[in-house]
Amino acid sequence: MDLSELQTASTIGDAWKYPQRAANRSGFLQVDHQPDHTLSWEEYGNPAGEPVMVLHGGPGGACAPVMSRFFDPARYRVILFDQRGCGKSTPTVALAGPEVALVRNTTDHLVDDINALRDALGIAGPMHVFGGSWGSTLALVYAIRHPHNVASLVLRGIFIGARQDLDYMYQGNAATFADAPFELTAPGSYIAYPDAWKAFVEIIPARERSDMMAAYKAIFDAAPTDDEDRARQLHAALAWSVWEGTISNMIPQASDPGKFGDAEFALSFAQIEAHFFANHLFLEPDYILGNVDRIAHLPIHIVHGRFDQVCPLTQASRLVDALAGVGATPARYVITNAGHSAMEHQTALALTAIMDSLAPIR
The missing domain is CATH 3.40.50.1820 (Alpha/Beta hydrolase fold, catalytic domain)
Known part of the structure; x- marks a missing residue:
């Protein structure tokens, strides 16, 4: 073929x-x-x-x-x-x-x-x-x-x-990922998008992966004091945004994340989502x-x-x-x-x- x-x-x-x-x-x-x-x-x-x-x-x-x-x-x-x-x-x-x-x-x-x-x-x-x-x-x-x-x-x-709906998308097997990245230890979107999931999970240190949404929210809530802090926050926002953009299509456009890979869009998108999700919508x-x-x-x-x-x-x-x-x-x-x-x-x-x-x- x-x-x-x-x-x-x-x-x-x-x-x-x-x-x-x-x-x-x-x-x-x-x-x-x-x-x-x-x-x-x-x-x-x-x-x-x-x-x-x-x-x-x-x-x-x-x-x-x-x-x-x-x-x-x-x-x-x-x-x-x-x-x-x-x-x-x-x-x-x-x-x-x-x-x-x-x-x-x-x-x-x-x-x-x-x-x-x-x-x-x-x-x-x-x-x-x-x-x-x-x-x-x-x-x-x-x-x-x-x-x-x-x-x-x-x-x-x-x-x-x-919460079950959000955990399916953002939590998955994150808690066990460091030791068994390809084990199906929990249901989740990661099953069909392992490479994109790896990029999303590895933003967060292994010890903090028991609650991925809370770990990301902590990054977003920390007021940046220097360029390094701002870069870390942007990196997290892009990871959050690109993860959702990638899994939104049955055939992901991995080479072109579109708006989800745009810094300004990602900073708003990721932080608003984290804000609403942390407050149960x-x-x-x-x-x-x-x-x-x-x-x-x-x-x-x-x-x-x-x-x-x-x-x-x-x-x-x-x-x-x-x-x-x-x-x-x-x-x-x-x-x-x-x-x-x-x-x-x-x-x-x-x-x-x-x-x-x-x-x-x-």
Whole structure:
């Protein structure tokens, strides 16, 4: 067999249904003081169309124009925005530091920001809420608290965010890695990505690997006093970011980590994630699964990659099971032959098809 014939990517590539278009308009909305959190937002598609609020992942992942391509530009008014502390919103963790940008940066604040953006953009009635990974978490929390503002939920890569979910991705066999790096001593994403896992684990000294998230958070929380401290912090942020970026695709782009290998992105992304994870997503235990009765009447569409190693399929299974417990079923539940990223070929096509087939907002 000619090795050049092997599949080298699992992403959508040039198979998009809708072309990339320029934003109709963009702006900044100040949503808080001390610090003065200001959100960067962009609008795509039909200015008079059905509103779609797009919630990016991470937390801390930020939006990109390509996210507008899931939507028919003749039908939908698509709102992309960067959540607090990341992307083009200000202050960012990368530039202002966590001691500034992580102040008043919680799930409650992000939910309130969605309503502030709705008001500023004149969205008065129900809207479609579209979110993946952490964006699915935020979408579910928003819908639980404000169901009257939601026409439908379109969710990808369900993230419940329980400790077991985080340990699968960040803990794995780290505690035994020094003595047995290839032993399957615990479940985890490392099983399919051993080289990337090695780079992630070895940032942390062996004696501190019993709690990898806490060890990374300690590096992020230490105020740098010199260039060596700053370099160590950046090295850790890049390792955290590249690890997630690598395992997001069924076929990882190891030679090009993309935005995950960018220093400014990584410093914000890693530190915001560590902040939210250390605080249990700023939610009560089982908050989402325990409150699904509040959204049981909504059309809920779920797309999840069977081979997702960031948010394993069991998280979608738990959400579907909880809905069944209150007598509800998803309007659609599509399991694609894909990994985690929204840009995985089958997942991107499935999300586009769902958006094309939604009942109009009346």
